[in-house]
Amino acid sequence: MAKPDSLQGSMDLLVLKILSRRPGLHGYAIMSAIQDISGEVLRVEEGSLYPALHRMEEAGWIRAEWITKDTGRRARLYELTAAGKKQLGMEESRWQAVTLAVNRVLREA
Secondary structure (H helix, E strand, C coil): CCCCCCCCCCHHHHHHHHHHHCCCEEHHHHHHHHHHHCCCCCCCCHHHHHHHHHHHHHHCCEEEEEEECCCCCEEEEEEECHHHHHHHHHHHHHHHHHHHHHHHHHHHC
16 A cells, blocks of 8 residues: 555645645645645655655646745745746646546456
């Protein structure tokens, strides 16, 4: 059985989807949202999330802004760009095709 934190190939989709529904989240909030919404089934580790966020920012899919919270701590907030919305659509289509194919194999095997 796959480990709950093995999100191979779905990290971009999950992050983009979360940010499309909840703009202005910081990294920890993105990790928490994925875990909470998945019913504790999916877990994203910091070592996977932050490199993915950096890569997505470089690709122009998300933008980030540093803010200072009331507590004085700094946080980096992320939001989707127009290119990110387009990429999300492509990622969702790809995911649908993959899950359809896997379901076909499961039914026929």
